[in-house]
Amino acid sequence: MLLAKVYVTLKDSVVDVQGETIKDATHSMGYKNVLDVRMGKYFEIKFDKRTDDFENDIDSICDDLLANPNIESYRYEIVEDN
Amino acid sequence: MLLAKVYVTLKDSVVDVQGETIKDATHSMGYKNVLDVRMGKYFEIKFDKRTDDFENDIDSICDDLLANPNIESYRYEIVEDN
Numbered sequence: 336m337l338l339a340k341v342y343v344t345l346k347d348s349v350v351d352v353q354g355e356t357i358k359d360a361t362h363s364m365g366y367k368n369v370l371d372v373r374m375g376k377y378f379e380i381k382f383d384k385r386t387d388d389f390e391n392d393i394d395s396i397c398d399d400l401l402a403n404p405n406i407e408s409y410r411y412e413i414v415e416d417n
Numbered sequence: 418m419l420l421a422k423v424y425v426t427l428k429d430s431v432v433d434v435q436g437e438t439i440k441d442a443t444h445s446m447g448y449k450n451v452l453d454v455r456m457g458k459y460f461e462i463k464f465d466k467r468t469d470d471f472e473n474d475i476d477s478i479c480d481d482l483l484a485n486p487n488i489e490s491y492r493y494e495i496v497e498d499n
Contacts, residue, residue, distance in 0.1 A: 336452065342459050343459075344459070344461070354460075357460070357482060357483070360482055361462075361478055361482065364477070364478070364481065364482070366474055366478065368464045368465050368466055368468060369462060369463070369464055369478075370418065370463040370464060370465050371461075371462070371463040372460060372461070372462050372463075373460070373461045374458065374459070374460055375458070375459040375460070375461070376456065376457070376458065376459060377424050377425075377426070377456070377457040377458060377459035378436075378439070378454060378455070378456055378457070379426070379453075379454070379455045379457070380443075380451060380453070380454050381451070381452040381453040381454075382450045382451060382452060383450050383452050384450055386450060392448055395446070396443055396446070396448065396451075399446065400439060400442055400443065400446070401439070
């Protein structure tokens with residue numbers, strides 16, 4: 336089996352309101368050394384086998400389903416998962 | 418600077434409704450080789466310097482703020498970010 340680990344993050348130009356809120360909360364907790372927090376999504380997709388256009392398939396799933404290409408970018412890594 | 422990359426995922430025993438929905442959607446798109454999808458959260462936390470109890474600090478932030486320990490688990494890695 337194959338496991339695709341997909342990371343979807345807001346583009347740098349997009350204000351991350353949830354991340355800002357979490358940063359403020361860490362400061363309230365006393366962790367003044369926190370400079371920035373960015374929040375994203377993480378997906379683990381299991382495939383039973385590699386297809387001919389495997390990377391293209393993952394790109395399509397990311398573009399059409401997991402990420403909003405207007406405001407988010409994604410990256411992924413593929414690992415063997417037996 | 419230091420960057421903590423935190424991955425928060427549902428425990429294996431917890432049904433991932435969003436992941437199931439995404440799996441069904443991939444099948445509708447024709448990707449029949451998708452066996453399973455799990456959805457989680459991903460955080461990037463920037464710190465200006467390492468504190469004495471740095472790993473403990475990150476554990477506290479994860480336990481108290483980022484993850485619900487009843488249903489979620491987390492892991493993190495720390496990288497230099499200059």
